[in-house]
Amino acid sequence: MTLTTILAQQLVNGLVLGSFYALVALGYTMVFGVVKLLNFAHGDLYMTGAFVGFLAFSLVAGTLGASWLGVALSILLSMIAVGFLGVIIERIAYAPMLKAPRLSILITALAVSLVLQNGILTLSNGQVLPFSPKLGFAGINLGDIFINYKQIALAGTAAVLMLGLELFVSRTQYGRAMRAVSVDKDMSELMGIDVNRVIAVTFFLGSALAAAAGTMAGAYYGSIWYFMGFLIGLKAFTAAVIGGIGSIPGAMLGGLVLGLLESFGTQIPGIGSEWKDVFSFSVLILVLVFKPTGLLGKSEQERM
Amino acid sequence: MRLPVTPALAGLALALALSTATIAADIKIGVLVPTTGSEATYGQDMANAVQIAQEELNKAGGGNTYSMVVGDDGCDPQQAVNAATKLASSGISGVVGGYCSGATIPTLKIFGDAKIPMVITAANSTKLIPANPGNAYLINSTGNDQVAKVLEVLKAKNVKALAIVNEGDAYSQDLATLAQKGFTEAGGTVPSFETVNKGEQDFSSVVTKIKAANPDAVFWTAYYADGGPFIKQLREGGYGGLIIVGDGSTSTELFKLAGDAAEGVLALSSPTPDFLPNAKAFADTYKAKFGNAPGPYAALTYDGMKLLASAITTAGGTDPAKVMDALQKSDFKDGLAGEITFRDDHTLARSNFIVLEGKGGAWALAKY
Numbered sequence: 001m002t003l004t005t006i007l008a009q010q011l012v013n014g015l016v017l018g019s020f021y022a023l024v025a026l027g028y029t030m031v032f033g034v035v036k037l038l039n040f041a042h043g044d045l046y047m048t049g050a051f052v053g054f055l056a057f058s059l060v061a062g063t064l065g066a067s068w069l070g071v072a073l074s075i076l077l078s079m080i081a082v083g084f085l086g087v088i089i090e091r092i093a094y095a096p097m098l099k100a101p102r103l104s105i106l107i108t109a110l111a112v113s114l115v116l117q118n119g120i121l122t123l124s125n126g127q128v129l130p131f132s133p134k135l136g137f138a139g140i141n142l143g144d145i146f147i148n149y150k151q152i153a154l155a156g157t158a159a160v161l162m163l164g165l166e167l168f169v170s171r172t173q174y175g176r177a178m179r180a181v182s183v184d185k186d187m188s189e190l191m192g193i194d195v196n197r198v199i200a201v202t203f204f205l206g207s208a209l210a211a212a213a214g215t216m217a218g219a220y221y222g223s224i225w226y227f228m229g230f231l232i233g234l235k236a237f238t239a240a241v242i243g244g245i246g247s248i249p250g251a252m253l254g255g256l257v258l259g260l261l262e263s264f265g266t267q268i269p270g271i272g273s274e275w276k277d278v279f280s281f282s283v284l285i286l287v288l289v290f291k292p293t294g295l296l297g298k299s300e301q302e303r304m
Numbered sequence: 305m306r307l308p309v310t311p312a313l314a315g316l317a318l319a320l321a322l323s324t325a326t327i328a329a330d331i332k333i334g335v336l337v338p339t340t341g342s343e344a345t346y347g348q349d350m351a352n353a354v355q356i357a358q359e360e361l362n363k364a365g366g367g368n369t370y371s372m373v374v375g376d377d378g379c380d381p382q383q384a385v386n387a388a389t390k391l392a393s394s395g396i397s398g399v400v401g402g403y404c405s406g407a408t409i410p411t412l413k414i415f416g417d418a419k420i421p422m423v424i425t426a427a428n429s430t431k432l433i434p435a436n437p438g439n440a441y442l443i444n445s446t447g448n449d450q451v452a453k454v455l456e457v458l459k460a461k462n463v464k465a466l467a468i469v470n471e472g473d474a475y476s477q478d479l480a481t482l483a484q485k486g487f488t489e490a491g492g493t494v495p496s497f498e499t500v501n502k503g504e505q506d507f508s509s510v511v512t513k514i515k516a517a518n519p520d521a522v523f524w525t526a527y528y529a530d531g532g533p534f535i536k537q538l539r540e541g542g543y544g545g546l547i548i549v550g551d552g553s554t555s556t557e558l559f560k561l562a563g564d565a566a567e568g569v570l571a572l573s574s575p576t577p578d579f580l581p582n583a584k585a586f587a588d589t590y591k592a593k594f595g596n597a598p599g600p601y602a603a604l605t606y607d608g609m610k611l612l613a614s615a616i617t618t619a620g621g622t623d624p625a626k627v628m629d630a631l632q633k634s635d636f637k638d639g640l641a642g643e644i645t646f647r648d649d650h651t652l653a654r655s656n657f658i659v660l661e662g663k664g665g666a667w668a669l670a671k672y
Contacts, residue, residue, distance in 0.1 A: 001516045013508035020506075128529045130560035137540060146542065221505040221533050223561045231503050263509035266498075273510050274472070274499035 005144040010263045016151050018259020019158035023213035024236035025243065025251035026165065027206030033182040033246040034202045035098065040109040041089065042210055043233015044116035045082055049211025050218040050228060051120055053078035054131050057219070066134045068153070071219050075157070078215045079208040086207025087200045095196070113233075120226040128225040131218040154216055161212060162252050165205065169248060174201055182246065238280075242287050244297020253295055257283075330369050331622060333358070333612065334391035334420070336401040336411060338379040346403055347376070349599035350426065354400055356589055357609035370613065377411070379404040384411050392418040397622035400608045403601065405429030406474075412440055419624040421615070421631060425608035426574075426601040430478060433649050439624070441631050442651045443608055443644055444601075449655035450551060450572050451482040455490055457570060457659055457672050458521060461546055467496040467519040469510065469526075469534065476526035479550050483523055495519055500530070507534050511541040521546035528553040532561020539565035546570065551657070554600070559665045569662040570670065575641040576600040579658055579669045583640040607639040614638075 001009075024046055031039045056074035057066075064070040093112050097105040139148030169175035180188045181198045189195050217232075218224040235258060243254025261283055265276035287295065335354050337347035351374050358370045375391040377384035384404075388411035391399065399415055402408035402424035409432060415422050416437030424432065428444045458466065466487050470480035477499070484494050495517040498510050514522060522538060522545065524531050531553040538547065547569045549558070554573040559566050577583040577590075577598045586606060590598040612627075615634055619626035636644040645653040661670040 001518075006512060006516045009512045010509055013506075013512055016508065017506050128532075128557065128561065130532075130557075130563075132560075132563055148540070217505060222536055222563070223505070223529070223533050225529065227503055228505065231501060263512075266509035266513055272498065273513070276509075277501070 001144065006267065007264075008143075008145045010267050011260070012145060012147055012151065014260035014263035015256065016155055016259070017263060018256035019155045020213050020217060020232065020255070021236050021239040021258050022252045022255025023158050023161065023209050024232055025239040025255045026162065026248065027210045028237055028240040029243070029245050029248060029251040030178075030202050030206045032240070033248075034178060035094070035199055036102070037094065037105050037109065038237070039206070040106070040233070041112035041116060042206070043229035043231075043236065044113045044120075045086060045207045045229070046210040046214040046217075046232060046236075047224075047226060047229030048085065048116055048120060049078050049082045049207075049214030050131070050224040051124070051214075052081050052211065053215025054129060054218055054224055056081075057131070057133065057215075061133070068135065071133050071135070071215075074219075075212050075215045078211045082211030082214075083204040083208035086203040086210075089207075090199060090203040095199075117226055117229070124226055126226065128223050130222060131224050132222050133219050135219070150220055154220055157212070157216065161209060165209070166248065168205070174198065178202060238284055241294055242284055244294025247294070247296045247298065250294055250296035257295070329367070329622070330371065331398075331616065332394070332396045333370055333372050333609065334394070334396040334399040334401075335372050335374045336377055336384070336388060336391065336399055336408070337374065337403055338407070339374060339376040341378040341380065343379040343403060346426070346599055346601060347379075347401075349602050350401055350403060350605040352590065352594050353598065353602040353605040354609045356586070356593065357606045357613075361610070361613050366617065368613070368616065377404070377407045379407050381407050381410050384408065385414065387411075388414040392420060396420060397616065397624075398422065398612045398627065400605065400612055401425060402427040405432060408432065409435045412436055415439055421612070421624055421627045423608040423612050423631070425605040428574075429475065430482075431474075433651060436650055438650075439628060440650060441646055443611065443641075444574055444604055445652050445654075445656045447479050447482055449652070450479065450657050451486045453572055453655050453657040453659070453672075454483055454523065454548060454550075455486050457548065457572075458487065458492070459490070460672055461521065463492065463520040463546065465493045465495050465517075465519040465521075467498070467514045467517060467522045468494060469498045469500060469514075469522065469524050471502045471526035471530065472499045473502065473526070475552065476550070479525040480523075483525065500534075502526070502530065504530075505533055507537045508541070511537050511543065514538070515541055515543050519545060521548060523548045523550070524553060525550045526552055528555040528558040528561070532558050532566070535562040535569060536565040548572070554660065554667065556666060559662065566662040566665075571660045571662070571667065572657050573660050573667075574600060575603060575656050575658055577603045577640070578667075579660070580640050586640055603640040607636075607641055607644065610638060611636050611644055 027042050053074045056077040060073050061070045093108050097108050135150050139146055177193045177198045181195055239254035239258040240251050243250030261280040262276050265279035266273045271279050335351050337350045339347045354372055358372050361370050373394055375387035377387045384407035392414055399422040403426045405427040408427040412435050416439045422440040424440055424442045426444055428446045430447045468480045468484055470476040496514050531549055549571045551572050554571045577587045580603055583603045587598055615627050615630035618630040647653050659670045659672040660667040
């Protein structure tokens, strides 16, 4: 393999990994934008999404087959189910805390994370479950680099979901309401916007995106377990901060940047896989030093 | 005044009996294993194995009657210290067990101070060796022996360049650095030495790097949960060379996670009952008694109990110094997992690692 081929292959790896980070980061950033909450349970919604997707897949695989159609339908079912789970969590755990100090709601988010993790731990007995749809190994060769169809489908699905979200937020009435609430909640309420409903929609969308990412990750990597959301939750949070938390295009950019940093970080001589996290988190620090609001974040004055 | 005489006579009789205790004695053996927590299945399995050995010993007669006390270390260093302290004060003459190295290490000093001989039957971190105050004997081969076996296999396979992948935790990193050192000293090269995060599912960038380095073999030193996806991604990424995994990845779950990619993968394993020709009868007894097949460390733990009993017989009693002496000199041939003799550092004199090969979705014994 020549160096160019290696770098091109790492580019593909980084983009695929980055799509996951971006999808999960979107949920962080949307929730933060609207209710100013760092939803630390978000990584666990991703994990729950993977399990719900797995369950859906085992139900539909019998009739639709264990191939693309089956996986697509499980992703859809998982998105709907976990979307509603997100809304329920918001209603039960977060809504009563919205007027409380920020720290209280942050701790609540940690508690929700533990509840989800331990719930799935109990249900799955802590086992690593194999999630293996039959998607084959086929793919296309671009010169020396090989991209399989799974990677294309994955990045493509992520792109479609992100584009859909962008259109939803910028073109629809709900999207406009969402943006309004993120600018000034009280004023939006005075203007007749149903803030509670907007918050519910936000949680639904964020959780559904996490569920999509979780199910895709399970099907793509072939295994799921109760702790799979922890690391990606952390990484997606990092991606959201790099891109500018609260900014939707920022989360997408941040996810891709982090994915690329990690895959190229693995390849840098003298840094290597052992130091790739040090490398990507150093970049995070640099970004925050020179642009504290993140790459696409807007500066916002703290209102007391 | 007849009354006081009887106790005196009885006392005399007891003294006589004690002085000839070598012929018949009740001997209590402590069993230190995790029976709760994440490793509970392995611990319970070991306790069951001791029970079978103990019942066989009692049935065979030979004078001594053995009873067992189980201490639950929960695979947790702190809980292990409590369990060991409790065991040490309950009048035991020896200890069998030790599954988690991390939990076993702090108990060594407690049993050492109490002068209680200990046979460690599963835990095998090289860190146990310097921590041993002199009373403990390891009958499961340590990381050093695993590396020796890996090097043997690599030599037989004519591997010149080796990629090593670990997860940065004490166990897998220890194995990885030992393997790197051993392989380079034996004249090989390690073009790629990688560390991945535990629980991270995406190995694509590491796979690309390994493929570019083009090694003859890849050695995965960590556990099966991430090993399965790693092997799968390695094969999907187009790597065609040999893949070897360490003893943390010998679970059959590996085949469910890696699928067809696990075919032909070689694994280093402790001698599990499935692959021991002598363990057939033991496995049958175990299954009849406990309803499931014996786990990976059952045979070794059974051997451990038998070894300790044989040392007590040789020593002619439970005097700790004599039992330890007998253990050190033991030349135990009745083991399910092969004979036991010890090196000066109290580790098993031979490597008991066996090599398995993935065939048709299960492990099969490979000859190396």
